Structure formats: structure tokens, C-alpha cells
Amino acid sequence: MAIQLLTETVIAQIAAGEVVERPASVVKELIENALDAGAGSIHVSIQNGGQRLIRVSDDGSGILTAEVELAFARHATSKLRNTDDLTRLATLGFRGEALSSIASVSQVTLVTRHRDDSIGIQLRIEGGTVTRRQSVGAPAGTVITVENLFYNTPARLKFLKKETTEKRYITSLITRYAMAYPHIRFLLEQDGREIFRTSGSGQLADVIVKTLGLEHFRQMLEVDAQDSARDDRPEVRVYGYTSAPEYHRADRTHITLFVNGRWIQDSSLSFAVAQAYQNVMQDGRYPVSILMIQLPAHEVDVNVHPTKAEVRFRDSHAVFATVQRAVRQAVLELINAPEVSSGYSVISPDARERFNFPSSSDSRFSGFGSNWYSGQDQLEMDLSLDNPGQVALRRANNDDTDWSDIPEGMGAPDKPRTLPVLRVVGQIGATYIIAEGPAGMYLIDQNAAHERVIYEEVEDIIVGGKTPEYLTLEQFTFDVSSADSRALELQSEVFQALGFLLEVFGPNTMSVRRVPALLRQVELSDFFREIVKLLRDDPQMGEDVFRDALLLRVARGGSVRAGQVLKTEQMQDIVRRLERSRTPLSCPEGRSTLIHISGDQLAREFRRG
Ligand code: ADP
Ligand code: MG
DSSP states (O other), X not given: OOOOOOOHHHHHHHHHHHHXXXXXXXXXXXXXXXXXTTOSEEEEEEEGGGTSEEEEEEOSOOOOGGGHHHHTSTTOOXXXXXXXXXXXXXXXXXXXXXXXXXXXXXXXXEEEEOTTXXXXXXXXXXTTEEEEEXXXXXXXXXXXXXXXXXXXXXXXXXXXXXXXXXXXXXXXXXXXHHHHOTTSEEEEEETTEEEEEOOOOSOHHHHHHHXXXXXXXXXXXXXXXXXXXXXXXXXXXXXXXXXXXXXXXXXXXXXXXXXXXXXXXXXXXXXXXXHTTTTTSOTTOEEOEEEEEEXXXXXXXXXXXXXXXXXXXXXXXXXXXXXXXXXXXXXXXXXXXXXXXXXXXXXXXXXXXXXXXXXTTOHHHHHHXXXXXXXXXXXXOOOXXXXXXXXXXXXXXXXXXXXXXXXXXXXXXXXXXXXXXXXXXXXXXXXXXXXXXXXXXXXXXXXXXXXXHHHHHHHXXXXXXXXXXXXXXXXXXXXXXXXXXXXXXXXXXXXXXXXXXXXXXXXXXXXXXXXXXXXXXXXXXXXXHHHHHHHHHOTTOOHHHHHHHHHHXXXXXXXOOTTOOOOHHHXXXXXXXXXXXXXXXXXXXXXXXXXXXXXXHHHHHXXXX
């Protein structure tokens, strides 16, 4: 064959091989673009493992009409101008290769509207050639649909794995990104079924519970360590979650690492993580970890590999050391000092002195604590009951999803644990939960504990400027006097903040359009009767006082009762949330939530030395 220059199309297809290996790589590039565009919400929809269709929608900046074709040109990027920029990169993308590569091996439809454009644009590209371009109305943001991936490169198509495998890769990818970006709402649908959804609450713990299941989440330890810059060493921060020594896997693939928000593969760093478990984890087993590593941009060279999955550190030794120390510290803290933080009145100083926290070498440790985690996966609990007249909320359906291949763990510590990790043993009198912790036995009042956690959680949501989940009611009204109605109206902002929507329905009738979802099992006429009475007693009640009173009643209404038989998952859920409460030892009404009896106290009672 004579020497000839390859056509642009062939060059693009060859280059595509490096970036677009499989459907999951397309998803990864599109998600990264959405993140770079400042999206708050990313919706991924997949058909047939992504080969038939991948659609990623975001509410980010959108692309300017004048630039849409350029976005698909090779080496066209808005994120980089010169090589110096590489040292201060704040975006995940920078090569300008993804869209052109993807478009060269599939049929792409782009619908986008830039925030500054009044009208959107739709572009259709087949095998790299634009076949349609038209103006369309569209919300600000971008929707990219990739159809029939590799339809024009049969060799690649042949290398695709089974549909179920590709699906798993994609799920695994999305869950990882969801954990690295807990502030972003992610939604994954495969073949029309919702597979995974996050709320964007910023609570890493929420995302992990959805990904790993509650039981496994309870076996994760928080990691948070920072080494400040010294001499020639960079500042490095490591945070996230890593498993307790009892929770392990057969290989290192469950160690997930993000560097400055970028998911990377780095065998020496995963080795550092695994090594931190030396002598505490059985040989040949590896932890489950999700760690975020943060260091100044100029300390990392991200331009090493087309998929950007490898990076090079200027001072890899420092990064290695910080990661290892951070993980080791979390593991050792668990082993040495799993104590109830001091200062709580329920535990007398005398009793606290007597807590003699066992160390790992102490035989009592294995006796008491060795199985304070039990193994099986728990998915989200569902306390909802059907209530006529209410529109049920849609919930993520995690059933029959294969999670085995899914990245496990992760996140920034949102709230430090104030109680140790507890294992639920059972329930007494349908009223108290018995739990075991490293320092003994805990008897928990299920109603008081649940009230406490709901109170704080709803308070956090409100303080964060968000509205708690609510139920839309089809028809609910109650009678009021005109004075009551005025008093209620005065508090309308407080009602709204908590997820209520009240409207004047007639001269003496209020209509309730929405209530917090927590009240799904509550008799609403009783509830509002009480609220009306509260305001009648003090019609000029300040908003803050009313807010607290209303919040308390929502917490009361939403919590499990004494005398209610609970499933293990429900008890575990309450206990897990209580572990994270700021003030876990009393309910918002001042009752105690728990009684603690130390291992020593028990031993003394039974005269065991
Ligand atoms: P890179 O991300 O490396 O810049 P891409 O080929 O992935 O390269 O994207 C090319 C350009 O298209 C980006 O630089 C960006 O300006 C624009 N772009 C791509 N996807 C989006 C999106 N979802 N929202 C806004 N702009 C986008
Ligand atoms: Mg990109």
C-alpha cells in the first residue's frame, strides 16, 4: 500500500479506541463533562448495557449555540489554553477528545441550551458527521444521547462484554461518582428501571448506605487526616471511609481513590491502604475503602493517560505516607478507644472511670466485641404504610440489583460519631432496643432515640435551606375559627420550611395540601388540633418558638412508638442514626435515650473478676 494520510474520520476512530473502550467509558466522560459544567443534578439513562443507548442529562451551564460543532471537534476544549494551565487544572476534562471520540463511533444527539442563550440547539452527529442541526426550546443544560455505540467499528463491538457485565460496570461507576460528589443529585436508570438515586444532600453517609447497604456501612470507619505543608512537602488531606478489619475482600479492587475529585487507579496507593491493616486483617484479604485525596493542583500531573485514570504525584512518597497514616489511624482508633465520648450525664463519672476499654490484645475484646458487626446486607428500610388519600412517594428500588461488583464505601465525614458503633441484639417489650458496643451493653428507648434523630435530621435540612420530603394530599381540611386561621397564617413560613402547605379554604376551613412525609402514619386531624391549640394558647408566638414546637411534633409523629414491634433493620437504622446524633443521650423532650452498662459492670454483677 502506498503511504497516505489517514482521513480525519479514521484518525478520530483510532483515537477513540483510547478514550472509549466500552459503554462505561462513555458514561464516565459524559458525567465528567456534566460535573465540569457545574451541574447540580445528573441523570443517566441506559439501554442494553449502554450499547443501544446512553443518555446523560445535566442542568449545568450548557453549550453556546455558536460553539456546539466545535465541542465535537478533536482537541477542542474550553478548559485549557496552554500547557501551564495543566498545573492549575480545576476541571476533570482538559484534552478535548471525549466528545469527538464518542461521536466518531456512535450516533449522537445533543440538545443543549447555554444559560446565556434564549434558545437551545439540537445537533445530530452520525459516525462523526453532522446530519442535523436545528433550534429547539430546552431548559438550560445539556442532554447527550449516544446510540448504537461502535455500530461502525465492528471489531470493537465484538469486544464488548455481556450486557449484564457492562451494566455492572456502569452502576459501579455511577455509585463511585455519587460518593465522590455527594452534593450532586445522581439518578441512574437502566432499561427504564431506576437503579440508583442520591438526594444531593451532601451527606456522604447517605450515599454509602445506599451503595453498600446499612450493615456494611456500619462497618466503615471514618478517615480524616491532614498533613500540612512542611519544607518541601505538600499539604495533603485524606478523608473518606475505610472498612473495619472484620470487613474485607479478596482483592484490592474495593479500594477506591479519588485525587482532587478525579477517580484514579494507582496500585502503589492501594497498596498503601492495604498495608495500613498489617497485623489487624487476615493475610490475603483487602479492605473496602473510599478515600478522597486532596492536594494542590500543581502537585499532581493528570496528563499521563488518555482516560485520565492515572496521575503522577510530584512527591508520591508524601502522598503515600499520608494515606497510609490516615487509614492506620482510623483502624487503630477503633481497636484502642471505641468509647462513648465523655461529658454525658447519663453515664456517671464513676461509671466512666470504670470503663476499661479493651485493647486488641485483650481476650475480653474478642469475647465481647468480635462480632459486633453482623454480615448481611441491608438496604434502605421502608416504614411507609399506605394511607388513603395520600400520594405515595417514589422510592429507589434497589431490589435484585447485583451489588457485588460495586465500589464500596466512601465519603467525607459529615458528622463525627458521638456514640461507638453499636450492634443491635434485639428488642425487649417492643419498646427498648438492646445493642452491644465495644464498651458493653446499651438499652435504648426506641421512641426517644427515634425522636432525637428525626428532630436533628429535620433541623439540619431546614438549616441547610432545604425542605424535608413531603407528601401531597389529595383532600384534607379542618375547621378553624377566624382567629385560629390568622394565627396559622402568621406562621406560614415556618409551615413551609418544614414541608407543610396550608391554604385558607373557606371562611372557617383550612386545607392542607402538603405535610412532611414523616407524618404519613399520623392522624392528621389530631395533629392539627394540637397545633391550633398551641397557637391559641399563645397567638403571638415567635417564629423560632413555633418552629421548635412544630419540629418537635413532627419528630414525635414520625417516630416509632413504644410498644411497636420493630424489624432488625428498623432498629439498626435508628441506632445508626443515633450514633451520629450531636446529642444522642436525650430526646428533644429531655427524656433519656439510652442506658449503658459497661462490660466491667456486667462482669462485676456476675462476679467474673
Ligand atoms: P474536555 O472535557 O476535555 O474539554 P470534551 O470533548 O469532553 O473535552 O468536551 C468538549 C467541550 O464541550 C468541553 O470543553 C465543554 O466546553 C463542552 N461540553 C461538553 N459537555 C458539556 C456539558 N455537559 N455541558 C457544558 N459543556 C459541555
Ligand atoms: Mg470531557
